[in-house]
Amino acid sequence: MPNRDVLKGDWLPNISVDCVIFGFQENHLKVLLLKFRNNKVWSLAGGFIGKEEDVEDAAKRVLWQRTGLENIYLQQFHTFGDLKRNIGAIEKHQEINLAMGRSNDDLNWLSLRYISIGYYALVDYLKVKVTLNELSDDSAWMDVDQIPALFLDHNEIIKTGLVHLRSSIDTKLAAFNLLPETFTMSELQKVYETILGKVLVRTNFQRKMLSLDILDRIEKKYSGGAHKAPYLYRLDRKKAEAFLSSAL
Amino acid sequence: MPNRDVLKGDWLPNISVDCVIFGFQENHLKVLLLKFRNNKVWSLAGGFIGKEEDVEDAAKRVLWQRTGLENIYLQQFHTFGDLKRNIGAIEKHQEINLAMGRSNDDLNWLSLRYISIGYYALVDYLKVKVTLNELSDDSAWMDVDQIPALFLDHNEIIKTGLVHLRSSIDTKLAAFNLLPETFTMSELQKVYETILGKVLVRTNFQRKMLSLDILDRIEKKYSGGAHKAPYLYRLDRKKAEAFLSSAL
Numbered sequence: 001m002p003n004r005d006v007l008k009g010d011w012l013p014n015i016s017v018d019c020v021i022f023g024f025q026e027n028h029l030k031v032l033l034l035k036f037r038n039n040k041v042w043s044l045a046g047g048f049i050g051k052e053e054d055v056e057d058a059a060k061r062v063l064w065q066r067t068g069l070e071n072i073y074l075q076q077f078h079t080f081g082d083l084k085r086n087i088g089a090i091e092k093h094q095e096i097n098l099a100m101g102r103s104n105d106d107l108n109w110l111s112l113r114y115i116s117i118g119y120y121a122l123v124d125y126l127k128v129k130v131t132l133n134e135l136s137d138d139s140a141w142m143d144v145d146q147i148p149a150l151f152l153d154h155n156e157i158i159k160t161g162l163v164h165l166r167s168s169i170d171t172k173l174a175a176f177n178l179l180p181e182t183f184t185m186s187e188l189q190k191v192y193e194t195i196l197g198k199v200l201v202r203t204n205f206q207r208k209m210l211s212l213d214i215l216d217r218i219e220k221k222y223s224g225g226a227h228k229a230p231y232l233y234r235l236d237r238k239k240a241e242a243f244l245s246s247a248l
Numbered sequence: 249m250p251n252r253d254v255l256k257g258d259w260l261p262n263i264s265v266d267c268v269i270f271g272f273q274e275n276h277l278k279v280l281l282l283k284f285r286n287n288k289v290w291s292l293a294g295g296f297i298g299k300e301e302d303v304e305d306a307a308k309r310v311l312w313q314r315t316g317l318e319n320i321y322l323q324q325f326h327t328f329g330d331l332k333r334n335i336g337a338i339e340k341h342q343e344i345n346l347a348m349g350r351s352n353d354d355l356n357w358l359s360l361r362y363i364s365i366g367y368y369a370l371v372d373y374l375k376v377k378v379t380l381n382e383l384s385d386d387s388a389w390m391d392v393d394q395i396p397a398l399f400l401d402h403n404e405i406i407k408t409g410l411v412h413l414r415s416s417i418d419t420k421l422a423a424f425n426l427l428p429e430t431f432t433m434s435e436l437q438k439v440y441e442t443i444l445g446k447v448l449v450r451t452n453f454q455r456k457m458l459s460l461d462i463l464d465r466i467e468k469k470y471s472g473g474a475h476k477a478p479y480l481y482r483l484d485r486k487k488a489e490a491f492l493s494s495a496l
Binding site: 122 | 263324395
């Protein structure tokens, strides 16, 4: 997949993609954010759409450029098209250009009205290797509950993405994409609780998960006195596919 | 709300809205379609987005222009951005222009690549008064199961809209928007069955609906021997709002 630079003139005007990249780290749901160079403003990973590029491919490209990952769980959830989302955009871009020592040559392009197509991605954050673009000098995984005021309407985009993630947690088994290959029932429950924003009853949760018939339990190896080590589980891809195709 | 003509040059390039207008008629789920003048090609109601217009307002305007209705249940569900959706678009537009006796002057505009933002609307079809645009000479409510090959990727748009409608039927009480003010339990069940594409058990359905605590039962008037007339119900707006706000 080619790494194409922004502002080369082969992009569609007025349309962009923004990606909410969710990861699960130390029992918290986090979002990957980028900081503009020499500036305190943080933003989502985003980009433009090539004139000869599918919209979904543009989102995949942005994700690959920023995280090094391909074949990520990626879901389009909403297109943000209010006029007011671009209010202040010119001033913000001028400020950022100034901080970066850039000229305002590209400001005509950046000050266009942009309608942005929102995607969320679910990643195993341990696999992410962040690559900054030329506009950024820092990145961070920030807790969804502690996100500062972001560039343009990116706070709103995250909030809406989270609502969509919540509503698809049961029907699309989305949460499993945030976990490593094997996990304990307790870790799985924590992911669900973090996405849903509420505490779940352990026994009910376990019963529900097992009743879905999508998990393989990995047999414990004999390891001396560690009889109390929790079972490890793995999502059974075939059973999960059967579940997903029966869900609609 | 102003009725603005297409091709006036004050539209955003490359972006459009398409509206799947669902209605419920004689126990069938239908979609409102428009036929191009002097041509056999049918399409969804759609339009462009004004340079100074919110995307959602563009969808509302298209609906209002075609149905005369305002304050319609309207849901953005997916943005269609594959390159291939425009394959054949130029030829199709040429054919339509030829059939209509129009010149191809606007073909540069129409042959742009378009990314289309899909909305579905749920309407009480009895309230709809269809107004054709200058491009159409006929309209029809077509059964979702019997839709012919449509303009561009409009079949795909309807199919995707229906999937989204299905997945929100429980959490958003969407089905009620297809019914008149008062309805029988049997009519409500039929709407659900049509959207879900399957037969439901009457007693279970009734129990479930009543347990939601969102319906008012209208007392029967004494009408001679008509003791067996079914009860009429009405959605209680306040209770429905409480249900919806607790659903997430």
